[in-house]
Amino acid sequence: MITRIGIFIAIFGLLAGLGRPLKSSAQEELTILNVSYDPTRELWRDINAHFIPLYEKQTGTKLDIDQSHGGSSSQARAVIDGLDADVVTIASIIDTDAIREKGLIKDGWVEELPNRSLPYTSTLVFIVRKGNPKGIKDWPDLVKPGVEVITPNPKTSGNGYLTFFSAWGSVVVRGGSEQDAVDYVTQLYRHVPVLDSGARGATTTFVQKKIGDVNVAWENEANLQVQQSNGALEIVYPPISLLAEPHVTLVDANVDRKGTRAAAQAYLEFLYSDEGQEIIAKHFYRPSNREILEKYRDRFPNIKLFNITEIAENFQAAHKRFISDGGVFDTIYQTKKGS
Amino acid sequence: MATNRKVLPGFSLALGYTVFYLGFLVLMPVAACFLKAGSLSFDEFWKAVWTDRARSAYLLTFGAAAIAAVVNLFLGLIISWVLVRYSFPGKKFIDSLVDLPLALPTAVAGLVYSSLYVESGWLGQYLVPIGIEAAYSRLAIVLVLIFIGLPFVVRTVQPILEDLDPESEEAAASLGATRWQSFRSVILPTLLPALITGFALAFARGIGEYGAVVFVSGNMPFRTEIAPILIVARLEEFNYSEATAIAVVLLVISFAMLVLINMLERWSVRHEH
Amino acid sequence: MSIDAISRKAPAEAAAVTTKIRKAQEDPPLVRWGLTFVTLAVIGILVIIPVVNVFTVALGHGVGAYLDNLFANKDTFHAIKLTLTVAPIAVAANLVFGISAAWAIARFSFPGRALLTALIDLPFAVSPVVAGLSFVLIFGLQGYFGPFLREDGYSVMPYLLSGIGALIGGLVYFLLLPGNPAARKGVWKYPWAAAIAIAAVTFAVLFFLQQYFEVWPRNQSLKVIFALPGLVLATAFVTFPFIARELIPTMEAVGSDEELAAVTLGANGWQMFRHITVPNIKWGLAYGLILCNARAMGEFGAVYVVSGHIAGKTDTMPLRIEKLFQEFNLEGSYAVASVLTLLAIITLVIKTRLERKVPASAALPGPMKPENK
Numbered sequence: 001m002i003t004r005i006g007i008f009i010a011i012f013g014l015l016a017g018l019g020r021p022l023k024s025s026a027q028e029e030l031t032i033l034n035v036s037y038d039p040t041r042e043l044w045r046d047i048n049a050h051f052i053p054l055y056e057k058q059t060g061t062k063l064d065i066d067q068s069h070g071g072s073s074s075q076a077r078a079v080i081d082g083l084d085a086d087v088v089t090i091a092s093i094i095d096t097d098a099i100r101e102k103g104l105i106k107d108g109w110v111e112e113l114p115n116r117s118l119p120y121t122s123t124l125v126f127i128v129r130k131g132n133p134k135g136i137k138d139w140p141d142l143v144k145p146g147v148e149v150i151t152p153n154p155k156t157s158g159n160g161y162l163t164f165f166s167a168w169g170s171v172v173v174r175g176g177s178e179q180d181a182v183d184y185v186t187q188l189y190r191h192v193p194v195l196d197s198g199a200r201g202a203t204t205t206f207v208q209k210k211i212g213d214v215n216v217a218w219e220n221e222a223n224l225q226v227q228q229s230n231g232a233l234e235i236v237y238p239p240i241s242l243l244a245e246p247h248v249t250l251v252d253a254n255v256d257r258k259g260t261r262a263a264a265q266a267y268l269e270f271l272y273s274d275e276g277q278e279i280i281a282k283h284f285y286r287p288s289n290r291e292i293l294e295k296y297r298d299r300f301p302n303i304k305l306f307n308i309t310e311i312a313e314n315f316q317a318a319h320k321r322f323i324s325d326g327g328v329f330d331t332i333y334q335t336k337k338g339s
Numbered sequence: 340m341a342t343n344r345k346v347l348p349g350f351s352l353a354l355g356y357t358v359f360y361l362g363f364l365v366l367m368p369v370a371a372c373f374l375k376a377g378s379l380s381f382d383e384f385w386k387a388v389w390t391d392r393a394r395s396a397y398l399l400t401f402g403a404a405a406i407a408a409v410v411n412l413f414l415g416l417i418i419s420w421v422l423v424r425y426s427f428p429g430k431k432f433i434d435s436l437v438d439l440p441l442a443l444p445t446a447v448a449g450l451v452y453s454s455l456y457v458e459s460g461w462l463g464q465y466l467v468p469i470g471i472e473a474a475y476s477r478l479a480i481v482l483v484l485i486f487i488g489l490p491f492v493v494r495t496v497q498p499i500l501e502d503l504d505p506e507s508e509e510a511a512a513s514l515g516a517t518r519w520q521s522f523r524s525v526i527l528p529t530l531l532p533a534l535i536t537g538f539a540l541a542f543a544r545g546i547g548e549y550g551a552v553v554f555v556s557g558n559m560p561f562r563t564e565i566a567p568i569l570i571v572a573r574l575e576e577f578n579y580s581e582a583t584a585i586a587v588v589l590l591v592i593s594f595a596m597l598v599l600i601n602m603l604e605r606w607s608v609r610h611e612h
Numbered sequence: 613m614s615i616d617a618i619s620r621k622a623p624a625e626a627a628a629v630t631t632k633i634r635k636a637q638e639d640p641p642l643v644r645w646g647l648t649f650v651t652l653a654v655i656g657i658l659v660i661i662p663v664v665n666v667f668t669v670a671l672g673h674g675v676g677a678y679l680d681n682l683f684a685n686k687d688t689f690h691a692i693k694l695t696l697t698v699a700p701i702a703v704a705a706n707l708v709f710g711i712s713a714a715w716a717i718a719r720f721s722f723p724g725r726a727l728l729t730a731l732i733d734l735p736f737a738v739s740p741v742v743a744g745l746s747f748v749l750i751f752g753l754q755g756y757f758g759p760f761l762r763e764d765g766y767s768v769m770p771y772l773l774s775g776i777g778a779l780i781g782g783l784v785y786f787l788l789l790p791g792n793p794a795a796r797k798g799v800w801k802y803p804w805a806a807a808i809a810i811a812a813v814t815f816a817v818l819f820f821l822q823q824y825f826e827v828w829p830r831n832q833s834l835k836v837i838f839a840l841p842g843l844v845l846a847t848a849f850v851t852f853p854f855i856a857r858e859l860i861p862t863m864e865a866v867g868s869d870e871e872l873a874a875v876t877l878g879a880n881g882w883q884m885f886r887h888i889t890v891p892n893i894k895w896g897l898a899y900g901l902i903l904c905n906a907r908a909m910g911e912f913g914a915v916y917v918v919s920g921h922i923a924g925k926t927d928t929m930p931l932r933i934e935k936l937f938q939e940f941n942l943e944g945s946y947a948v949a950s951v952l953t954l955l956a957i958i959t960l961v962i963k964t965r966l967e968r969k970v971p972a973s974a975a976l977p978g979p980m981k982p983e984n985k
Contacts, residue, residue, distance in 0.1 A: 033922065041939060068922045069935075073575035080577065082753030083838045083920045084764065098577050102754065161490070188404050194475045194557040197568075200938035208942060209457040227938070257762075257833070325390060327547070333561055339564055343719050346872055348881040349786050353716040357728070360709045364849055365734055368746030371756065374751055385707075401710045401985035414654050421651040425644055433651065436659050441903070442909025444961070446930040447949045450937065451662040461665060462657070474981065486658050518639060545738050550912035550930070567741040567913070574745065583749070586742040593737035598730065 031064040032260050032267065034083035037072040037158055037246070038200040043283040044089075049269050050279060054261065063263060071198040072158035079104065086255050087265040091158030091249045092317050093180040096247050104253040117247045119271035120285035123305055124159070124244065125168050126236040127206065127215040127222045134213045138238050139170035142214060143187040150212035151192060152202040154323050159199035161323045163216045164313060166242040168322065173240060173306045177188060186332040209232065218244075220284035222300075243305040245315075372590065375583040387573075387581035388588045396566040397588075403477060403565070404545030407484035411541045412534060414485070415492025422493070423500045437493050440486050449554025452483050475557030480565070483551045495537035496530055503529060532607025539600045546593055563586030657761075663953060670950035673943055674761040681947035687924040688948060691932035698840070698915075702847040702853075706904055707897075710855030714893075715933070718863035719871075729860070730815075733853040743849045744917025751836040758837075765834025774818040781814035787882035791875035819984055823842060838920030842929065846914040854904035862896030863889075894971040906959040918964045 002189045016079065036044060055063050068075065072091035079085045088105075090096055099105050132206050132235050134147050142149050144207035152160035167188050171181040194211060196202040199218060206215035207225055214236075217225070219287050226235045248268055255261040270276045277287040280295040293300065322328045358587045375410050379387065387393075404483035433522070435492050456463045456473035466473055473479050477495075503526065556563040566589055573582035639647075671678050683689055716722075717729055735743070749755045752764060763770075785807045790796055822828065834889050836842050870892070874884045890897075914931040919926045927935060929948055936945035 038938070066922050066925055068920055071575065072922050074571070075575055078838065078920050080754060081748050081837060082751075082758055082835075084833075084835065087370055155559070156558075195559045197413075197553075197558050198938075204938055204940065205475075207939065209454060209474070211457060211460045277503060325392070327550060330392070330560075343868055343872070346791075346875050347713060347719055347868065348789060348791070348875070348884075349783075350720045352783060352786055353712040354720070354722065357713040360705075360712075361728070361731060364845070365731070365852060366742065368750060369734065369738065370848065371749040372742065372746045387776055414650075417647050418651045418654065424639070425648055427648055433655050436655055438960055438963060439659050439663070439956060442906045442910075442959040444912065444930050444952045444956070446910065446912040446933055447666065447952050447956075448662070450933060450945070451665055455662060461661065468801055486662075489654075489658060518643075525781065539680075543737070547737070549740050550916075553913075555965050563740050567739045570739075570741055570745065571917075579749070579754070582745065586739070586745060589739055590737065590742060592832060593739070594734060597733050597737045601730065601733075 002304075007230065018117055023339040029064065030260055030263050031066060032086040032264050033084055034067045034087050034089060034267075035068045035075050035083060036089040037075060037091040038069055038198045039159075039203075039218050039224075040089065041067070041069055041281070044218070045284065046279050046283065047271070047276065050275060051267060052169050052269070054275075055266060058266075059262075061269075073156060084254055084258070085251045085270055086258065086260050087248060087250055089246065091244070091246050092162070092248055092315055093245065094319050095158070096249060097316065098155045099251065104251050105249055107247045109252075110247065112249065113268060114157070114272055115288040116245075116291065117249055118245055119248060119268075119276065120246070120280045120287055122244045122246060122285050123219050123241045123303075124162055125194055125201075125215055125219050125222045125241065126238060127217055127225055128213065128236050129235050130232050130234060132234055132236065134212050136236055137253060139167060139184075139240070141165075142216075142238055143184065143191055147191055147214065148193050149188065149191045150196075150202050150206040151217075152199055152217040152331055153195040153197050156197045157199055157202075159202065159216075159218060159221075160195070161319060162242055163300050164322055164329060165308065165318055166216070169242055169306050169311045170238070170240050173305065173310050182328065182332065185328070189329075189332060219286075219300075223284040237303050238300045239307060240304045243307055245308075341378045348386055348403040365388075367611045369590070372583050372586055375580055376587040379580050379584055384582075384584050387584040392564070393566070393569060393585060395561045396564050396569045398476065399480070399562075399564065400546055400566040400589075403484055404542050405481045407481050407488055407545050408538050408542040410481070410485050411488045411492050412538050414489070415531070416498060416534065416538055417539075419500055423497060435551055438490050440489050445487065445550035446549065446554065448483060448486060449551035452479070452486070452551070453555045457480070474555060475563065477563055479555040479557070480552055480563065483555050484545040484548060487551060488544050491540040491544065492534065492537030495533045495540065499530055499533045533601070535608055536600065536603050539596065539603055543593065543600060546589075546596065625976050634784045645954050663957075666946055666950050666953045667863060670943065671947040672946075677943060678947050678950075681941075682951065685944060687927065688936070688944065690924045690931055691927045691929050691948070692842070692951070694840075694927065695909050695929040697979070698843045698847055699905055701844050702828050702908050703901065703905050704853060705844075706851055706855050707901065709852075710859050710900060711897075712865045714859035718860050719868055732856050734852050735849055738849075740850055740911065741917060744914040745797050747842060747845055747849070747918055748837055753770040754949040761836060762833040763830050764874040765836075766828035766832055768834070770819050770822040772816045773822065777818040778811040778815040782811040783809050784853050787885065790880050792885065795878055818851070837918050838922070838926060840926075842918040843915050843926065846918045847911050849913050851908045854907065855900035856946065858900030859893060859894050862893050866892045895966055899963065899966045902959050902962050903934030906956060909955060 034044060034048075044065075044067055048067075053062050054064065055061060068078070068085070070078075072095045075083075075090050076090070076095035076098050079088055079099050085263045088096060088099065093110075096105070096109075100107065100109060105110075113119075122278040126136055126142075128134070134144065135141065136147070141147070151163040154164045164185065167185050168181050171184045172178065176184075194202075194205050196205055199221060203215060203217055203221055203225060205211050206217075207229070217220075222235045248271065250261065250264050250268065255264045271280065272288070274289070274292065277289045277292040280287045281292055281299065284299060286300055287293050289298070308315050308318055312321060321326070376384065399473045418437065422437075424432065427467075453474055456461050456466065456479065458464065458467040460474070463474060471478070473482055508521055508524050516524070549565075552565055553568060556565060556568075558564050558568055565587065569590075570582050570585050573585065575581075635807060671682075681688065682692070709910045713728075713732060717725060750757055751761060777798060785805070789800055789803055796803070835923045836845070870888045871884055874888050879887070910930055911928075912934075915928055919928070919931055921931065921935070923935070929952060933945050933952075936942075936948065
């Protein structure tokens with residue numbers, strides 16, 4: 001009887017002990033969480049490996065940087081729902097601004113860091129199979145008969161809607177009418193056999209499952225794939241594409257609560273340092289520092305990158321007009337259903 | 340049972356804990372869903388759950404589940420027939436493999452099915468050239484749902500078939516009925532309740548499946564997008580109320596299905612005796 | 613009348629009858645071969661090829677690479693550990709619930725019994741994504757309890773732990789209460805008053821101890837969603853019905869006669885439970901446990917929504933499969949998949965063994981137990 005009571009007390013102590021959080025909040029160790037979008041895994045792995053020792057040397061604080069990757073919008077949703085992100089580095093201002101709307105990021109965050117909080121920009125290019133058998137050089141080639149295009153779902157993926165904006169802009173910016181643009185994107189999405197939910201899923205479909213003739217992908221993703229493919233894939237730069245702007249920012253509410261503001265700030269500022277910019281260029285993101293961009297010019301062919309403002313007021317307006325329910329994408333997709 | 344309460348201990352404790360745990364883990368979340376969806380006016384609710392895109396998603400979810408269940412009805416009948424009536428080497432092994440879909444994580448099923456049927460896959464290399472695209476198509480969804488629903492018809496029909504009274508078949512045979520006649524007029528009616536139950540179970544399971552389908556479907560709005568994916572898409576547009584509205588529709592339909600299955604079950608038990 | 617009954621007749625007569633039945637039940641060879649072929653083909657294509665495929669790809673680069681993929685990769689190894697933490701907690705919680713639900717439903721009649729039985733099935737009707745979503749609605753930052761948990765989340769812990777303590781206190785009292793009313797003396801004399809008193813005292817003592825020693829930090833956020841508790845809740849929700857569904861019919865089938873006898877003879881609740889109830893339901897219990905565990909380890913949709921996908925922190929094995937696949941690490945992803953497949957096969961083997969002991973098939977929702985022969 002007494003032993004039994006003893007066992008219960010022991011179990012209880014154990015439960016209490018397990019549930020008890022580690023109180024050792026000695027300032028030497030800090031964990032910060034970087035919530036990012038899909039194709040940046042390799043970039044951040046590299047950045048973290050360089051930044052952590054540097055920060056420890058400078059401040060004596062040992063940093064642990066956790067990474068979370070996923071579709072840009074679902075990552076934003078997770079932060080809104082309480083994922084403890086210290087910094088968000090997601091694909092587009094549409095998603096970052098949704099977090100601000102919930103009050104977790106301060107108004108005016110875009111101006112907090114240099115170059116409108118853009119340590120790098122990117123664009124969309126084509127990946128094709130060895131020897132480019134379908135002769136794909138430019139956007140109109142994507143709708144040639146027999147060409148299958150792989151691109152993620154515009155409804156759920158940053159890569160997906162940026163592809164749509166790019167395709168639209170490739171017509172309108174070069175002087176085509178809106179009707180031409182509608183006709184073009186209607187044609188384009190008829191050539192898409194699979195709409196994966198995220199950029200990585202689409203690339204996996206193209207590279208590993210060998211579906212499709214061309215993959216419209218992030219520039220960095222395209223280069224990574226081509227490097228790893230041992231010559232089975234090639235990259236094609238269309239003459240014109242969209243300037244994509246993946247902003248970075250602190251999540252003010254979280255860094256203030258967790259006391260990680262200084263570390264998170266230093267982390268993001270590191271991206272603008274020469275060392276950070278070099279790493280960024282190495283991973284095929286276009287660095288914001290002109291000199292370093294020129295230094296790696298051979299990696300970044302000089303194609304015409306048009307601004308979102310050439311097809312809409314801003315990213316949010318473009319998303320609303322083209323992608324949201326009842327938008328242009330829905331209209332063309334429904335005509336597709338009938339065909 | 341009435342006397343149990345006076346003699347056996349722990350009734351109120353067991354019942355109290357059961358209700359508490361059920362309430363905390365199941366009813367509270369479900370109620371939260373309804374509450375959130377309830378923040379919409381009727382018009383908004385209707386608009387959220389009855390868009391063109393939502394309609395085609397429901398149609399696909401229920402259509403694919405129904406087709407898969409019908410296919411399973413036939414396959415399940417054949418398999419249970421073979422497992423009960425015939426003997427062949429490795430029968431026990433095949434018998435236990437029927438249950439694998441119950442134990443295999445659906446993410447694994449989705450992963451494997453999606454890579455088996457693409458053009459470079461083990462089976463896709465033969466099927467795609469002859470025009471059968473069983474990856475990233477509606478066919479892919481049906482196929483993976485057949486896999487997931489496979490055990491249900493077999494496991495409901497098998498025990499009934501085992502217990503089947505041989506006398507009636509014998510009687511039919513002695514009255515000069517052919518094998519097919521005696522199957523149709525003697526065996527099939529007895530199996531009917533079990534077949535219906537198995538069908539309903541496979542159907543219900545198919546409606547709820549997410550993990551496997553999301554891997555193989557390709558997620559194309561209006562074509563291969565199932566309803567749960569639509570919920571996720573709504574969430575990613577930061578539209579919580581509309582997401583829960585669709586969730587509530589699915590939930591009500593699935594629970595109705597479940598109640599129906601229970602009623603069928605009772606009906607078939609009564610039918611048997 | 614069954615074959616058994618027939619064979620109990622005079623041997624000669626039985627032999628004659630059986631031959632006749634054989635003929636009547638026999639199909640033409642063509643049909644037999646055809647149907648057997650269909651069965652083998654269906655199982656082969658639907659089940660065997662996928663399983664073989666998993667192991668072939670996983671072991672494609674040799675056993676060394678396979679083991680490296682599982683154990684040398686820090687994040688993968690963490691995912692395995694996380695799954696081995698989440699699944700047992702969820703299963704244990706559902707086990708306690710299953711036993712108490714089965715005890716209440718199979719042993720007693722009360723108003724709302726049918727409703728309660730139906731509600732236990734409810735999680736089967738909820739799409740896993742919806743399950744995950746509803747926990748986000750409750751515990752997420754925009755949800756009902758989210759802001760509070762973020763401000764001062766740990767303040768619920770003393771209540772929670774003390775509540776569990778009080779429950780266990782009351783339970784222990786009832787389990788040790790002598791079955792025979794005549795033998796109830798001292799603290800056993802007024803069961804209800806004593807049980808409530810014990811529960812209250814346990815609650816107060818535990819609560820006081822936790823406050824006095826400041827076990828829990830103040831004004832700190834308690835993470836539920838995007839952390840271990842959220843994963844456990846989502847997993848427990850999805851696997852909620854399995855054990856209860858299995859135990860209720862098992863207990864009903866066994867009947868309460870032996871338990872009534874034990875209590876009448878003066879056994880207390882614990883003795884009755886240990887010596888009568890557990891041996892009677894142990895196979896059903898084991899059966900429910902392994903099915904529940906298999907589902908808990910493999911759950912994808914619900915945990916996908918509540919995980920937050922922090923590499924090396926909140927990725928379970930099924931989520932890790934997807935992530936590795938997307939990092940173009942096909943062998944790694946199939947290696948994890950092969951572990952889960954192996955688990956499924958082990959589950960099947962145990963299940964087949966157990967099925968000889970339990971007549972029912974519990975994986976099926978609905979009261980679909982084939983009647984006991």
